[in-house]
Amino acid sequence: MFTIKTLNKIDERGLALFDRRYEINGEGEEDAILVRSAKMHDYVMPKSLLAIGRAGAGVNNIPVDQCAEKGVVVFNTPGANANAVKELVIAGILLSSRNIVGGIQWAQTLKGQEDVAKQVESGKGAFTGPEIEGKVLGVIGLGAIGVLVANAAASLGMEVYGYDPFISVDAAWGLSRAVHKAPSMEEVLAKADYVTVHVPLMEGTRKMINKESLGSMKDGVRILNFSRDALVDDEAMEEATASGKVSYYVTDFPNEKTIGMQNVIAIPHLGASTPESEVNCAIMAAQELKNYLEHGSIKNSVNYPDCEAGPCCSNHRVTLHHRNVPNMVSQIASVFAKHNINIEDMINKSRKDWAYTVLDVENDLNEEIVGELEAIEGVVRVRLIEECGR
Numbered sequence: 001m002f003t004i005k006t007l008n009k010i011d012e013r014g015l016a017l018f019d020r021r022y023e024i025n026g027e028g029e030e031d032a033i034l035v036r037s038a039k040m041h042d043y044v045m046p047k048s049l050l051a052i053g054r055a056g057a058g059v060n061n062i063p064v065d066q067c068a069e070k071g072v073v074v075f076n077t078p079g080a081n082a083n084a085v086k087e088l089v090i091a092g093i094l095l096s097s098r099n100i101v102g103g104i105q106w107a108q109t110l111k112g113q114e115d116v117a118k119q120v121e122s123g124k125g126a127f128t129g130p131e132i133e134g135k136v137l138g139v140i141g142l143g144a145i146g147v148l149v150a151n152a153a154a155s156l157g158m159e160v161y162g163y164d165p166f167i168s169v170d171a172a173w174g175l176s177r178a179v180h181k182a183p184s185m186e187e188v189l190a191k192a193d194y195v196t197v198h199v200p201l202m203e204g205t206r207k208m209i210n211k212e213s214l215g216s217m218k219d220g221v222r223i224l225n226f227s228r229d230a231l232v233d234d235e236a237m238e239e240a241t242a243s244g245k246v247s248y249y250v251t252d253f254p255n256e257k258t259i260g261m262q263n264v265i266a267i268p269h270l271g272a273s274t275p276e277s278e279v280n281c282a283i284m285a286a287q288e289l290k291n292y293l294e295h296g297s298i299k300n301s302v303n304y305p306d307c308e309a310g311p312c313c314s315n316h317r318v319t320l321h322h323r324n325v326p327n328m329v330s331q332i333a334s335v336f337a338k339h340n341i342n343i344e345d346m347i348n349k350s351r352k353d354w355a356y357t358v359l360d361v362e363n364d365l366n367e368e369i370v371g372e373l374e375a376i377e378g379v380v381r382v383r384l385i386e387e388c389g390r
C-alpha cells in the first residue's frame with residue numbers, strides 16, 4: 001500500500017488513477033506528494049517520502065536539490081498547462097493594448113445614471129489603444145509556453161522575435177517559421193513593442209527584467225510576466241511604469257509591491273486555471289508517480305535522470321540513487337558478486353550531479369545486502385521494489 005498526500009487541490013481524474021494499492025491522504029506517512037503551488041521549502045519530509053509530483057511546470061516552490069540529496073525524485077508535467085497559459089497571455093497582450101480594464105472600470109461608474117449609452121459614446125475616447133497587428137512581440141524563453149505564444153501571436157499578425165539560448169530540439173520543431181530567431185536578449189528588447197517572459201525562476205533568471213534591461217527597451221513598451229514575480233525587479237518596474245517607459249505591466253503574480261503600482265494589470269495566478277489543464281496536469285503527475293512507485297521508472301524528473309525500466313522480469317528489483325562519480329557501478333556490482341547474486345538486468349543513468357541505477361536480480365535480497373549497498377559512499381537511497389516476480 002502506498003500513501004499519497006496532496007498539498008493542493010488535485011483534479012479527481014488524476015487521483016482516480018490510484019487504485020486500491022494506494023491511499024490518498026490517509027493516516028500513514030506519505031510515500032509520495034502531489035502538489036501545485038504550495039511552498040515546500042519548510043516542509044518536513046518524512047523518511048518514507050520517495051517522490052513529489054508537481055502538477056504543473058514551475059518547481060521553484062520545491063527544494064529540488066535537497067530532495068536529490070535525500071533520494072526524493074521530483075517530477076513536473078511539462079507542457080500539460082501550456083495551452084491555458086498561452087490563451088491568457090494572448091488576452092494579456094490585448095488587455096495591455098486596448099485599455100479594456102480601464103474602460104470596464106469606467107463603464108461600471110455609469111451604473112444608475114441616465115443616458116448611459118450617450119455617455120459611453122462620449123467618454124470612450126479616453127480608452128483608445130493600439131492594435132497588435134504589425135507590432136513587434138519579443139518572447140523570452142521558447143519552451144512549452146513560449147513556443148505556443150510566439151506561434152499564436154504570429155498568426156494574429158504580430159512580428160515575433162524569440163530568444164532562448166537553451167531551446168530544445170522539440171521546441172524548435174514546434175516553432176512557426178514566421179518567428180524570427182534573435183541572437184541575444186538585448187536585440188529582442190531593443191526591437192519589441194511587447195515583451196513576454198516564459199522562463200523558469202532560477203538564480204540565473206531572477207530579476208532578469210531590471211533597470212538596465214528596462215532602459216534598453218522602447219519607450220512605452222508593454223511587458224507581460226506569466227512566469228514568476230521574482231523574474232522582475234519590482235523597484236525598477238515601479239520607476240518605469242511611473243515614468244511611462246513601460247505603458248503597462250501585466251503580471252499573473254501580483255505581490256505586495258506590484259498590486260499598488262500604477263499601470264499594472266494584476267491577474268491572480270490564473271494562467272493554468274482551466275479545467276483542461278488541471279485535468280492534464282493531474283493525470284500526468286499521477287502517471288509519473290505510479291510508474292515510479294510501482295516500477296522505479298523515472299519520466300519528467302527535474303532532479304534525477306529519466307530512466308524507463310519497464311516491468312521487472314526477475315524476482316527482485318533494487319534501485320539506487322547516488323552521486324554521479326566514478327566507480328559507483330563497480331562498487332554496486334561487487335556487493336552482488338560478494339553474495340553470489342547474478343544481476344539479470346541493469347540500467348545506469350546520470351544527470352548532472354546525480355545518477356540512478358536499477359538492477360533486476362533472481363536471488364532474494366536481505367537486510368545485510370541492502371545495508372552494504374547503503375554504505376557505499378555517494379549512495380543516498382536504496383529501494384527494494386516488492387512487486388517483481390515472473
Ligand SMILES: NC(=O)C1=CN([C@@H]2O[C@H](COP(=O)(O)OP(=O)(O)OC[C@H]3O[C@@H](n4cnc5c(N)ncnc54)[C@H](O)[C@@H]3O)[C@@H](O)[C@H]2O)C=CC1
Pocket residue numbers: 056057058059078079081082085140141142143144145146163164165166167168171198199200201204205226227228252269270271272273
Ligand atoms: N502562470 C501560470 O499559471 C504558469 C506559469 N508557468 C511558469 O512559466 C515557466 C515556463 O513554463 P514552460 O514554458 O512550461 O517551461 P519550459 O521548461 O517548457 O520552458 C522554459 C524555457 O525557458 C528557457 N530558458 C531558461 N533560461 C533562459 C534564459 N536565461 N533566457 C531565455 N530562455 C531561457 C529554457 O531553455 C526553456 O526552453 C515555468 O517555469 C513557470 O514558472 C508555467 C505554467 C503555468
Ligand SMILES: O=C(O)CCC(=O)C(=O)O
Pocket residue numbers: 036037055056057058059081269272273
Ligand atoms: O497549478 C497552478 O495553478 C500553477 C501553475 C503554475 O504556475 C506552473 O505550472 O508553473
